[in-house]
Amino acid sequence: MKVNLIEPLGIEEDLIHRYGQKISELGHEFEYYNNKTDSEEEMIARAEDADILMIANNPLPYNVIKSLDKLKLINVAFTGIDHVATDIASEKGIDICNASGYSDISVAELVIGLVIDLYRQIKTGDEVVRTGGIGRAGREIRGKVVGIIGTGNIGIETAKLFSAFGAEIIGFSKSEKSEFIDIGGRYVTLDELLEKSDIVSLHIPSNDETAGFIGESELSKMKKDSILINCARGRVVDNEALANALNNGMIAGAGIDVFDMEPPIPSDYSLLAPKNTILTPHIAYLTEEAMLRRAEIAFNNTIAYLNGKPQNIVKL
Template identity: 55%
Template sequence: MKVALLEPLRVPKDMIDKLAQPIREAGHEFVYFEEKTTDPDELLKRSQAADVVMIANNPYPKEVVEQLKETKLINVAFTGVDHVAQEAAQDKGIQIANAAGYSDQSVAELVIGLTLDLYRSISQGDKEIRKESFPGMIQGNEIRGKTVGIIGTGNIGLRTAELFKAFGAKLIGYNRTEKEAAKELGLTYLSLDDVLSQSDIVSVHLPMNDETRNFLSREKLERVKDSAVLINCARGPIIDNQALADLLNEGKLAGAGIDVFDMEPPLPKDYPLLHAKNTVLTPHVAYLTDEAMVKRAEIAFDNTLAFLKGQPQNIIN
């Protein structure tokens, strides 16, 4: 069989070669493209005759998937797969695998980092101390004793809850199905409205799909306390970001730490959250640590090897 890795995975090439060695030793062909492309024609060209196509967060659109002839697996080295034409793959009988679990720690740590920045005005304090006329001290808040609402208690949500618990926070959460691991951690499941209205810190950890698009509408966001902060390191379109910006500017929300948006950075200059008060914004980097990239590559190649052995794993369709 032929395996084609269509884009770099942010690890050294010698690591790619090492991970690909078992594929080649088993008699399969492995090709690796070191430059990223979003051009559909080039993506199709790179995918030609490949039984397994490996990508990361590069868009893999319908116009490409519909023309695949040999491909049996689209192996996504990412947790979310909303950038892949899933319906087209389903129609052609192509399986999709993901690399869930690689970034649990990195995302959870950035959630804590954004919360601390909002609570202790770290970014703002850095700006203030550099001014010629120092305006004075900024008084902050502690996480200890606060109520943290985890919306989505999958692996990343659970890891985030564990870190907040270490700070001494009270945990509540919302999920379609209650997880025993979350309950063992001390998290109390409530309705979405109750989580939003009772939380001092709301942390979003939902996957992106048709059901979760605009999940936190203005109506839902208005249930959040004026004194609360909201953190989103999941997917941008889960939240009505125009409404979020409006509520921040109206003083109906104390702050927001946002890593994901309605599109990938760079953002247009008129993007609402760029002009919202009390925000800390990062350019979709929650998943992006050296450690997470190594783990991601390992999971992705494990998925490929398992498929080649007739034992597919981490299939999501």
């Protein structure tokens, strides 16, 4: 079989070639491209002879997948697959696997970082010092109620960290997990979570069901001194409604790593203006350690498929 990795994975190329050598030793061919492309024509050229196509978070459009007649597996070195045209992949009987789990720790740690920044005004404190001003009182995580929306692996990892800070953990999720309860979490309704939480952290996937999951109605139920953290997907929040809530003092702040588009963000984007908002350029997953874990999982997925033992296959 032919395996084509058509974009970088954020690790040293020597390591990519070592993984590729393992594929070659199994009697298969490996081809690697060390730069991204937004051109559909170029994507097709890179992938047209592939049985297994490896990508990361670069969008894989409908027309590209439709044109690939040999393709058997799309190996996504990422957790979410909303950037892949899954409808045509399903229609053509192409399997999709992902690298779920590689960024659990990195995402959870950024959530904590955003909360500490908002609570202790680290960013604004730096500016105050440099302009000769004085600081103001912040807040502590200990004793606060943290609402985790979505208790998959990342949600649970985030809950563990908040629990270590001494917070009370409540959760809302499509399916309840015993591990969440074991760490002291308590499941509640969505309304109760929004009404009681000092900190709301989102950990749900992006799909038709979750689009705009947090909108004007949900934001109106949150406490005025609460903060919202979104390190999940941009589409799960109505970001216009969030900007209005922040501007009108409906909630106290927000930490946002994901948007309605990938950075760079347009200069007129609604979330750029509100105060008490920390924005990061979709980096929750992006640590050196996570990139190494991601590559290992992705190449293990490829090798397992080549050995006739597919793993981490996503149900479409």
